[in-house]
Amino acid sequence: MSSPAGASPTGQGPVPAASLSGSCAMSASDIAAGVRSGELSALGVLEEHLSQVERWEPEVHAFNLVTADAARARAREVDAMVAKGKDPGPLAGVPVALKDLLCTRGVPTTCSSRILAGWRPPYDATVVKKVAEAGAVAVGKANMDEFAMGSSTEHSATGPTRNPHDLKRVPGGSSGGSAAAVAAGFSALALGSDTGGSIRQPAALCGVVGVKPTYGLVSRYGLVAFASSLDQIGPFGRSVADAALALDVISGHDELDSTSLPGDPPRAASRLGRGVEGLRVGVIAELAGAEGISPDVAAALDGAAQSLAASGAKVEEISVPSVRFGLSAYYMIAPAEASSNLARYDGVRYGFRSPGQDITEMYMATRSVGFGAEVKRRIMLGTYALSAGYYDAYYGKAQKVRTLIIRDFDSAYSSFDVLLAPTSPTVAFELGAKTADPLAMYLSDVCTIPSNLAGHPAMSVPFGKGECGLPIGVQVLAPALGEPVMFQVAEALEAAAPLGTGDPHGEEAK
Ligand code: GLN
Numbered sequence: 239m240s241s242p243a244g245a246s247p248t249g250q251g252p253v254p255a256a257s258l259s260g261s262c263a264m265s266a267s268d269i270a271a272g273v274r275s276g277e278l279s280a281l282g283v284l285e286e287h288l289s290q291v292e293r294w295e296p297e298v299h300a301f302n303l304v305t306a307d308a309a310r311a312r313a314r315e316v317d318a319m320v321a322k323g324k325d326p327g328p329l330a331g332v333p334v335a336l337k338d339l340l341c342t343r344g345v346p347t348t349c350s351s352r353i354l355a356g357w358r359p360p361y362d363a364t365v366v367k368k369v370a371e372a373g374a375v376a377v378g379k380a381n382m383d384e385f386a387m388g389s390s391t392e393h394s395a396t397g398p399t400r401n402p403h404d405l406k407r408v409p410g411g412s413s414g415g416s417a418a419a420v421a422a423g424f425s426a427l428a429l430g431s432d433t434g435g436s437i438r439q440p441a442a443l444c445g446v447v448g449v450k451p452t453y454g455l456v457s458r459y460g461l462v463a464f465a466s467s468l469d470q471i472g473p474f475g476r477s478v479a480d481a482a483l484a485l486d487v488i489s490g491h492d493e494l495d496s497t498s499l500p501g502d503p504p505r506a507a508s509r510l511g512r513g514v515e516g517l518r519v520g521v522i523a524e525l526a527g528a529e530g531i532s533p534d535v536a537a538a539l540d541g542a543a544q545s546l547a548a549s550g551a552k553v554e555e556i557s558v559p560s561v562r563f564g565l566s567a568y569y570m571i572a573p574a575e576a577s578s579n580l581a582r583y584d585g586v587r588y589g590f591r592s593p594g595q596d597i598t599e600m601y602m603a604t605r606s607v608g609f610g611a612e613v614k615r616r617i618m619l620g621t622y623a624l625s626a627g628y629y630d631a632y633y634g635k636a637q638k639v640r641t642l643i644i645r646d647f648d649s650a651y652s653s654f655d656v657l658l659a660p661t662s663p664t665v666a667f668e669l670g671a672k673t674a675d676p677l678a679m680y681l682s683d684v685c686t687i688p689s690n691l692a693g694h695p696a697m698s699v700p701f702g703k704g705e706c707g708l709p710i711g712v713q714v715l716a717p718a719l720g721e722p723v724m725f726q727v728a729e730a731l732e733a734a735a736p737l738g739t740g741d742p743h744g745e746e747a748k
Pocket residue numbers: 386387388389411412431432433434435436437464572680683
């Protein structure tokens with residue numbers, strides 16, 4: 239850890255709005271338009287972002303690795319294409335942060351774990367390839383909770399990421415580095431992964447937009463697996479339109495992922511600009527009133543529902559009864575899958591090895607030293623849930639709950655186009671506040687987990703500020719492949735958000 243929890247490394251305040259200037263304050267779509275037309279150079283855009291990183295990264299620690307030289311080389315290539323009259327693509331020159339569990343060829347990929355120290359993947363994840371082919375410039379590998387297990391980015395072997403809005407607080411997790419990078423102006427876009435809320439919850443806490451797509455919409459090829467039936471890659475952006483732009487670049491069938499959906503993907507941006515007149519919006523009663531939802535978050539959700547009603551949507555409360563059991567089912571299924579997925583880290587095939595007298599001792603020493611405490615807790619939980627004699631009572635039962643949740647959502651979507659819920663129960667909490675109490679940490683995802691269990695899309699949009707002037711996110715949920723209507727509603731919320739929260743650094747906070 240670079241400094242004790244609670245204290246910012248140099249005792250500075252939040253990343254100020256004033257430091258977001260030039261292209262660091264621009265949307266991804268404006269950067270791409272500028273670079274494509276030759277008005278902006280990709281290298282110039284990158285240098286501005288790298289200066290912002292140099293100035294603030296010692297405070298924020300959003301990255302495990304900043305790939306400045308490779309980024310400069312890539313930006314020059316993009317500029318050379320434009321000079322030759324070729325179109326680099328819809329993300330031309332856009333700086334992007336990549337969560338450090340996305341494989342990058344020849345570039346260290348650590349999952350913020352000691353056990354992967356020194357490992358360089360021999361290939362790029364499909365999403366990494368896709369954003370590069372669209373003209374984006376990868377600026378670095380973003381910090382995360384080890385193997386994506388956590389809600390605060392404190393379970394990282396490289397130390398915690400700090401929330402750019404308040405350096406004494408967490409950015410959320412597990413994709414906290416990705417969310418913080420976008421909020422701090424280190425990159426216009428970021429990619430993360432969401433197994434139980436790891437894109438949406440940090441997006442909410444950092445005041446940016448974060449999207450978990452429909453399961454199978456985005457290829458998982460090259461995503462280091464946590465819980466394969468739940469994991470999805472998705473984008474972060476400072477606006478709904480930017481998140482749609484990024485999602486449309488990374489979605490689509492991939493024969494390298496056997497769970498990838500066939501056919502043409504829905505276009506996330508296809509219904510932007512249409513308003514919400516006549517749309518049916520259900521507020522999920524069990525999540526709006528869940529234990530632990532703080533009054534500021536409840537008020538923001540009410541405000542969001544009212545704003546949609548004022549724009550012509552039909553808004554009602556709806557019961558989705560089984561979502562109450564989502565958290566319990568998730569903490570059987572996700573650790574069960576993780577215990578199997580993480581069996582491959584044995585000191586032979588990847589990165590780190592701790593020696594032993596014989597191979598069994600070597601395995602044990604490697605895994606004991608290589609994994610952090612939370613990862614070991616999950617492996618033990620999962621191994622127990624899958625053990626003979628307990629399988630039916632734990633894992634089997636959790637799978638039945640999963641089916642009930644899918645049925646309840648299907649029934650809700652027979653009457654509603656989208657559903658609304660809080661994203662995180664509270665605004666960003668202080669570093670260290672939940673590290674000693676795993677259950678308190680797990681409860682951060684009570685509102686986000688149900689969509690993962692169902693395989694449905696959901697996204698978080700900033701909607702006003704809460705306690706201490708910190709950002710609040712509201713969650714829009716949609717049925718499978720309902721991304722277009724989900725973004726349509728998210729855009730209306732963004733437009734109606736109080737106090738101009740489209741700007742994550744709005745001085746108007748409070
Ligand atoms: N916070 C949840 C967990 O710890 C979700 C993590 C995720 O979505 N990757 O499992």
